[in-house]
Amino acid sequence: MDDTKKLLAALGYPIPIIGLVMAIVEKEDQEARLHAWQGFLFWVGAFIVQIAAVIVAVIFDLIPVIGGVISFIVGLLGSLVWLAWIVMAIIFAVKVYQGSPVIIPIVTPQAQKIVSKPAAPQQPAAPKQPAR
Secondary structure, three states: OOHHHHHHHHHOOOOHHHHHHHHHHOOOOHHHHHHHHHHHHHHHHHHHHHHHHHHHHHHHHOOOOHHHHHHHHHHHHHHHHHHHHHHHHHHHHHHHHHOOOOOOOOHHHHHHHHHHOOOOOOOOOOOOOOOO
């Protein structure tokens, strides 16, 4: 992986849109595609975790008196998880740029499945019939 692709693959972890664009555009470099998909799927996971935290907080908020306190604690924990997610994304970016492997449980196997799928074969264009 050349330096430009390495930089883009690394930036795909803290900035998920870069990972998504690179995953779609890059066709040749399998390692760059793997990191692009990992970075994007990593943030999809973060989004799912955050949605779950919001749902739990709303459910607890419906409980009279103590529900507000529990909801606040769940919201605080959700914020801490989000901060940890950002720190992990930066650590992953540094590791990728240094050339170290990044293995994220659940995410890496899914990214490997996506990258290993063969591209859809291009159908040759039908020959044009001469005008009569």
